[in-house]
Amino acid sequence: GLTCVATVSEIRDGQLLIHFDGWFTSYDYWCEPSSTDIHPVGWCLAFGKKLQPPKGHVGVFKWSAYLSQPGNIRALDKLFTKEQRSSASSGFRPGMKLEAK
Numbered sequence: 001g002l003t004c005v006a007t008v009s010e011i012r013d014g015q016l017l018i019h020f021d022g023w024f025t026s027y028d029y030w031c032e033p034s035s036t037d038i039h040p041v042g043w044c045l046a047f048g049k050k051l052q053p054p055k056g057h058v059g060v061f062k063w064s065a066y067l068s069q070p071g072n073i074r075a076l077d078k079l080f081t082k083e084q085r086s087s088a089s090s091g092f093r094p095g096m097k098l099e100a101k
Contacts, residue, residue, distance in 0.1 A: 003044050004052040005066070006100035008075065008092050016092055018100045022055030033079070033092055037101040040077045041067070044099055051099060072097055 010017035015030045018038060031037060041063050044051035053061035067074050075096035 001101045002052045003039070003049055003099050003101050005054050005061070006038070006098055008094055008096045008098065010094055011092060018098075020055070020100065021097075022053075022057065038080075039099040040080050041074050041097060041099065067097065071095065 004023075005021045007019045007021055008016050009019040009028065012030075014033070016033055016035075016038070017028055017030055019025065019028045043049070051061065054066075063074075066072060073093070073096050075092060075098040079092055079096075
């Protein structure tokens with residue numbers, strides 16, 4: 001499957017609502033913070049995977065430019081650690097950017 005630029009659009013009962021940037025909300029899905037389908041920014045690059053930019057994005061996608069836009073907040077790498085995933089409060093916040101399948 002594709003790994004895409006995504007946003008944590010909502011958090012409810014410890015679950016994250018993942019929205020694929022530029023796509024219709026019908027593709028959104030709920031997951032646990034420990035899901036193996038979400039990854040920190042840069043995961044695709046580090047593991048030689050193709051990152052699908054936001055639908056409609058023109059030109060070469062660069063996380064640095066995307067994250068410099070107002071309102072775009074990176075989900076910090078530490079949020080993906082085992083310790084953080086196992087706590088009751090995951091540390092994720094609505095609006096955070098990540099990579100998701």
